[in-house]
Amino acid sequence: MNGHLFTFANAALTALPSGALWWEQECLLCVSDLHLGKSDRMARRGGPMLPPYEVLETLDRLSSDIAATAATHILCLGDSFDDLAAARDMAPELTDRLASLMAARRWTWIAGNHDPGPVDLGGTYRAELALSGVTFRHIAIPGETAEISGHYHPKARLTARGRTLSRRCFLVDADRLILPAYGTYTGGLYCDRPALSALMTVGAQAILLGTPPRPIPMPRGDG
Amino acid sequence: MTVLPPQITTWFSTRGWTIHPHQQQMLDLAKDPCQLLIAPTGGGKTMAGFLPSLAELADGTHQGLHTLYVSPLKALAADIKRNLRTPVDDIGLPIRIEDRTGDTTATQKKRQRADPPHILLTTPESLALLISYEDAPRMFAGLQRVIIDEIHALAESKRGDQLMLALSRLSTLAPGLRRVGLSATVEDPSAIARILARHPDPCQILQADPGPDPDIQMMHIDEDPPWSGGGGRYAINAVLDQVRQHKTTLIFHNTRAQxxxxxxxxxxxxxDQLPIGIHHGALAREQREKVEQAMVRGDLKAIVCTGSLDLGIDWGDVDLVIQVGAPKNVKRLVQRIGRANHRYNAPSKALIVPANRFEVIECVAALQAVREHDLDGDPRASGPLDVLCQHILIRACAGPFQADDLYAEITSAGAYADLPRPTFDRCLDFCATGGYALRAYDRWQRLLQRPDGQWQLRDPRGTQRIRMNIxxxxxxxxxxxxxxRSRGGAPLGEVEEYFASTLRKGDTFLMGGQVVRFETLREITVEVSKTPSKQPRIATFMGTKFATSTQLSDRIIKMFQQDDWPDLPHHTRDWLHLQRRISRLPQRDRLLVETFPHDGREHLCAYGFAGHNAQQTLGLLLTQRMEEMGLHPLGFVCTDYATLIWGLDVVTDPAPLFQRDDLVATMDRWLSENTVMKRTFKQSAIIAGLVDRNLPGGRKTGRQATFSTDILYDTLRKYDPDHVMLEITRNEAMRGLVDFGRIEQMLARIGDRIDHVPLTRVTPLAAPLFLEPGRVPVAGLADQRLLDEEAARLMEVAGLSALAK
Incomplete structure (x- = not known):
């Protein structure tokens, strides 16, 4: 499955090329920041009318990750919807698509800042979830340990033989793991920005998405 | 013959002036709908354009706007205001003249709309903004004449298309509006006439006496030119000598960086501290204005400049034009030379400085072409659709409209005369709903159709966004x-993001007049340090390169077939002889392909002579094919005449790489991936109003909310491949950056006549390419390999390699 295997909080985890996290022992697939319905929200607010395909594209990728891992528990780590109205207004063909993915699987929606309330699409809605000693929540809390979160859309830059590569990435240190954004219409925040450099300890790694993903020492902005 | 009002005639005669024949002709034809005047600089072209307006306004009875003057440059509008003011005041004509550009104050602009002057001087963008206001019909109701200056420059760009669409609107608001175009020498005046006239009105073309042939030569320089690069720095002393010997010299360069x-x-x-100034489009306005004023006062001996000085601003007594670097295009060279000597009927004096050895050949070819009056030019394609989409939105800002009326109006613009109705409807649908196969925005449409069939903005507040993106x-x-390590303080300047991504630590480049050393790229900032080096290693500006024209390229290849080159300086002559001995010289109906190892990599050099953009595309296509064939290409670089590719594996038989059908098929697949297409998409998406322009200061970099337009491009390709934006992008790229047309021409020319010359080392003709900036890396399998290697190395260095396992 071309993933990068690593250990975090005594759990054997795999970073997948798509930016999903696979926890084999729990048969759990975790994805963060899907931002479904972003194009709808922008058009509604009088902004640009972007190609309205990001839900389809995101679900297509999620669907292949589910097929490849045969996951039985899908955990969406917050900001799954760009806002609650976007979740409500999803076209029937898209909600059908989502429903077919959710069928016969355990599905957990973690609350995010964009979707701070339950949606009427099935699954379980939680503020956070603790599982085998690990806590899943949307935004990392400084001082917490064994915590898996999203929110920041981390990405990192690497210069190799004169070429600069910029990739979405996982960030991991002894206490926390931050997932990259999985949604199609999402940008990123470079991990050398103060917000991320302050959160991650010295010695943290950035796992750059690729096939397979590769870890590097996390580029920092405070050095 | 139309007679001028007596006070104007008197003014002319008291100064001992007589009216030029073409000025009289313009007067005689002033009642006709459209004229195009082709005249050399200094031929009283502007006066010829304005005389009919002055005559019509002389009795002071006209109320409101009478004449609209549009120029491509703000500075030109300001200049013309000055030059027009003097005679109008001297004669005592009751005429109000004002300019309106991006620099005009808000109060002034507001007043101009309520109480417009008789003559308004403006730019295409300011005009587009004016017609977007609801009060546009009132403002333009009495408009009689519109004068478009330097129309040859506008006709080659989207600014011209936008302007002509705006004129189509004005012709509706002011029926009977007469149009005048003023142009420098061009190869095909009728093409410009077609764009200028309201379709299907006729347009009279007037040719002023072009004056004597210019006195133009290659500059004699003692030092040999370098092998590559475009700076022309070896000629500094020779240029300074010339500056000393002349009153005022313009020193033209092809790019800002140069x-x-x-x-x-x-x-x-x-x-000896000669007063010399610099002028180009990237400089701050205050700085440019200072130079312009010094120039007008005659304080400067010389001015180093770019195309920003190409246009007809009167800079006083210029008696020499120096062109540094090959002119790439004979027409532009002739226009630039025309800047020297504004005295009518005196020959312009110009010197060309080839910047490198290849350009010596190109300059000799260009001089031949000038002597033979053989101007080059490409046929103009039909009006671009992204500009059309923007125009539809601009029209919507001004108020509700019927689609039929707007279509009729738009097809009265020459460039859009052949626009099929279904294409127009697609563009209208794009503006209204996004035009997607998936009808997602029925509730959030930008334009709604009212019960009476008229289109209008769903949310009137949308006008603000549209106007900001004009x-x-x-x-x-x-x-x-x-x-x-400087906290705060003003930045040194700005560089293009793409340029920044190519920098390596230690690279030196010129920024704001000093040489700096690249240290690191930190989010949205390029960090540099001071360096004692006086020589920057790389140029700062990678932007658009003009491609050498087809006609000029043909002349060069023809020169190659000579047995000897007595016209060329010995250094260049020896170089060509050496190439002929070691490999061979390119021929017109054949394609020379050299392969050789160098520096641990295999190289392939293809001499297509198709111009920079097409050679660049050829590089992208060939490397794509090599990638598919498992030849591990790593990158390429190109010039106007050749593409040099390097990779891990040797190419033993290049012929299959150049099969036309395969290249076309590769083109289609490759379109989905390459960065040129994505850049083109971004530009068109901004113009068409799919995404917002990044306004100065409005850029939200570093926020996870923004994402790249590349994602939109990929998404459309995947889910809506027939979307109008993709069609626009493809058309744009084909004729612009991709320039596939010239690759087609080249392939047709060479057929299967490919001369493969395998060699053991770099050839004389290929050598300069190794020094060429603008290397393009190939994003292929080599990428993951680099990522793997570098990740492993970093982990090792950080002592983390065990941890990663």
Whole structure:
């Protein structure tokens, strides 16, 4: 499955090329920041009318990750919807698509800042979830340990033989793991920005998405 | 013959002036709908355009706007205002003249709309904004004449298309509006006439006496030119000598970076402190204006400049034009030369400085072409659809409209005369709903159709967004450059994001007049340090390169077939002889392909002579094919005449790489991936109003909310491949950056006549390519390999390699 295997909080985890996290022992697939319905929200607010395909594209990728891992528990780590109205207004063909993915699987929606309330699409809605000693929540809390979160859309830059590569990435240190954004219409925040450099300890790694993903020492902005 | 009002005639005669024949002709034809005047600089062209307006306004009875003057440059509008003011005041004509550009104050602009002057001087963008206001019908109701200056420059760009669409609107608001175009020498006046006239009105073409042939030569320089590069710095002393011998010299460069570098070098060599200024589009307005004023006062001996000085501003007594670098295009060369000597009927004097050895050949070819009056030019394609989409939105800002009326109006613009109705409807649908196969925005449409069939904005507040995005010039994303470890303080300047991504630590480049050393790229800032080096290693500006024209390229290949080149300086002549001995010289109906190893990599050099953009595309296509064939290409670089590719594996038989059908098929697949297409998409998406322009200061970099337009491009390709934006992008790229047309021409020319010359080392003709900037890396399998290697190395260095397992 071309993933990068690593250990975090005594759990054997795999970073997948798509930016999903696979926890084999729990048969759990975790994805963060899907931002479904972003194009709808922008058009509604009088902004640009972007190609309205990001839900389809995101679900297509999620669907292949589910097929490849045969996951039985899908955990969406917050900001799954760009806002609650976007979740409500999803076209029937898209909600059908989502429903077919959710069928016969355990599905957990973690609350995010964009979707701070339950949606009427099935699954379980939680503020956070603790599982085998690990806590899943949307935004990392400084001082917490064994915590898996999203929110920041981390990405990192690497210069190799004169070429600069910029990739979405996982960030991991002894206490926390931050997932990259999985949604199609999402940008990123470079991990050398103060917000991320302050959160991650010295010695943290950035796992750059690729096939397979590769870890590097996390580029920092405070050095 | 139309007679001028007596006070104007008197003014002319008291100054001992007579009216030029073409000025009289313009007067005689003033009642006809459209004229195009082709005249050399200094031929009283502007006066010829304005005389009929002055005559019509002389009795003071006209109320409101009478004449609209549009020029491509703000500075030109200001200049014309000055030059028109003097005679109008001297004669005592009751005429109010004002300009309106991006620099005009808000109060002034507001007043101009309520109470317009008789003559308004403006730019295409300001005009587009004016017609977007609801009160446009009132403002333009009495408009009689519109004068478009330097129309040859506008006709080649989207700014011209936007302008002509605006004129189509004005012709509705002011029926009977007469149009005048003023142009420098061009190869095909009727093409411009077609764009200028309201379709199907006729347009009279008037040719002023072109004056004597210019006195133009290659500059004699003692030093040999370098093998590559475009700076022309070896000629500094010779240029300074010429500056000393003349009253005022214009020193033209092809790019801003070259102008900067040359100016920097001049400064070091300028021992007798000659007053020399620099002028180009990237400089701050205040700085440009200072130089312009000094120039007009006659305080400057010389001015180092770019195309920003191409246009007809009167800079006083210029008696020499120096063109540094090959002119790439004979027409532009002739137009530039015309800037010297504004006295009518005196020959212009010009010198060309080839910047490198290949350009020596190109300059000799260009001089031949000038002598033979053989101007080059490409046929103009039909009006671009992204500009059309913007125009539809601009029209919507001004109020509700019927689709039929707007279509009729738009097809009265020459460039859009052949626009099929279904294409127009698609563009209208794009503006209204996004035009997607998936009808997602029925509730959030931008334009709604009312019960009476008229289209209008769903939310009237949308006008603000549309107006902010007006314009067809899209600047590349820029990054600020700062000294490392300086907290706060003004940045040194800006560089293009793409340029920044190619920098390696230790690279030196010129920024704001000083040489700096690249340290690191930190989010949105390029961090640099001071360096004692006086020589920057790379140029700062990678932007658009003009491609050498087809006609000029043909002349060069023809020159190659000579047995000897007595016209060429010995260094260049010896170089060509050496190439002929070691390999061979390219021929017109054949394609020379050399392969050789160098520096641990295999190289392939293809001499297509198709111009920079097409050679670049050829590089992208060939490397794509090589990638598919498992030849591991790593990158390529190109010039106007050749593409050099390097990779891990040797190419033993290049012929299959150049099969036309395969290249076309590769083109289609490749379109989905390459960055040129994505950049083109971005530009068109901004112009068409799919995404917002990054306004100065409005860029939200570093926020996870923004994402790249590349994602939109990929998504459309995947889910809506027939979407109108993709069609626009493809058309744009084909004729612009991709220039596939010239590859087709080349392939048709060479057929299967490919001369493969395998060699053991770099050839004389290929050598300069190794020094060429603008290397393009190939994004292929080599990428993951680099990522793997570098990740492993970093982990090792950080002592983390065990941890990663």
């Amino acid at each position: 102008a900067e570098l040359f100016f920097h070098a001049l400064w070091f060599a300028n021992d 314009g067809t010039i899209v600047d590349a994303d820029k990054l600020k450059v700062r000294m490392q």
